[in-house]
Amino acid sequence: MIEAITPDRVVEFLVWFLVFLFSLTIHEAAHALLARLGGDDTAYLGGQVSLNPLPHIRREPLGTLLMPLITFFMMGWTMGWASTPYDPHWARRHPRRQALMSAAGPVANLLVATIAFVVLRLLLVRGILVLPADTLSLSRLAVPDPVFGETSPLWAVAATLSIALTLNTVLFLFNLLPIPPMDGSGVAQGLFPDSIGRFMESLRGNPMMALLGLLVAWRVFPFIADPVFDRVLGWLYAGFSPGSEAL
Numbered sequence: 001m002i003e004a005i006t007p008d009r010v011v012e013f014l015v016w017f018l019v020f021l022f023s024l025t026i027h028e029a030a031h032a033l034l035a036r037l038g039g040d041d042t043a044y045l046g047g048q049v050s051l052n053p054l055p056h057i058r059r060e061p062l063g064t065l066l067m068p069l070i071t072f073f074m075m076g077w078t079m080g081w082a083s084t085p086y087d088p089h090w091a092r093r094h095p096r097r098q099a100l101m102s103a104a105g106p107v108a109n110l111l112v113a114t115i116a117f118v119v120l121r122l123l124l125v126r127g128i129l130v131l132p133a134d135t136l137s138l139s140r141l142a143v144p145d146p147v148f149g150e151t152s153p154l155w156a157v158a159a160t161l162s163i164a165l166t167l168n169t170v171l172f173l174f175n176l177l178p179i180p181p182m183d184g185s186g187v188a189q190g191l192f193p194d195s196i197g198r199f200m201e202s203l204r205g206n207p208m209m210a211l212l213g214l215l216v217a218w219r220v221f222p223f224i225a226d227p228v229f230d231r232v233l234g235w236l237y238a239g240f241s242p243g244s245e246a247l
Contacts, residue, residue, distance in 0.1 A: 012159075013069070013072045015160060016077065016078045016139065016163055017069075018160075020078040020080065022053075023167055025051055025053045025056055026051060026109070027082070027171060028084045029056075030104040031086075031104050032044060032050075033049050035084070035101045042087050043084045043086060046085060048084055059082065059085075060080075063080040063082055064080055064081075067079065068080045076138075086101065091190070095191070097190070101190075102185075103187050106171065106176045112164060115164075116161045117235075119161055120141065120158075120236060124142055127145060128145060129143060129158055130144075130145050131237060131240055138163065138166045138167075139166075140158075140159070141161075141165065143155070166229075169225075169228070170225065173221070173228060174225075177217045177220065181204050181214070182214075189201055
């Protein structure tokens with residue numbers, strides 16, 4: 001069901017989209033950088049060893065522009081995709097390097113999530129941000145102390161950090177699932193090239209199997225993500241109660 005499009009929802013979408021685009025760009029740039037360091041210049045020659053989102057948008061306009069718009073106004077959060085080209089012959093010759101290249105994207109998202117967590121936690125400890133008095137949401141893990149007022153730029157800071165933490169945690173966990181075409185299957189392919197690797201490579205090269213893999217990963221993901229998010233929020237909110245400073 002498509003939600004009503006209001007000025008507030010448009011502003012919220014823009015925040016989600018900018019965080020999403022940055023998170024996706026850093027993910028793909030990490031893949032491209034590790035490939036180049038490992039001896040494959042395919043992505044580097046395509047301009048993807050860069051935090052400039054334009055090369056990634058040009059390669060996957062549907063996944064970077066249209067899908068985030070659709071998912072936000074249908075589900076309330078943004079999701080999409082991008083891709084980094086690499087030489088499969090290089091990957092077969094250097095399977096360990098391919099494993100590192102595959103892992104680099106999710107690790108980059110973990111780094112962003114960690115930074116967002118640390119900053120949120122510090123702002124909560126200092127009393128600049130507090131827990132929402134009403135229901136938590138993916139973009140409202142914390143809000144400014146009411147003393148700052150409704151027009152404080154801290155509202156944008158709190159929303160950006162909240163989205164960065166939740167979205168990058170999702171990207172880290174989802175992409176590391178060892179199911180083609182997720183990055184986790186590339187890691188498994190590189191670590192076990194003579195057994196699981198060949199099977200993973202055959203599945204990753206089949207568009208229908210890749211689509212099936214995405215559907216399976218989407219069904220499996222909540223069983224992994226829910227307990228992880230519960231633990232992350234437990235760490236973030238340790239010593240706090242809704243609408244309060246540190247206890």
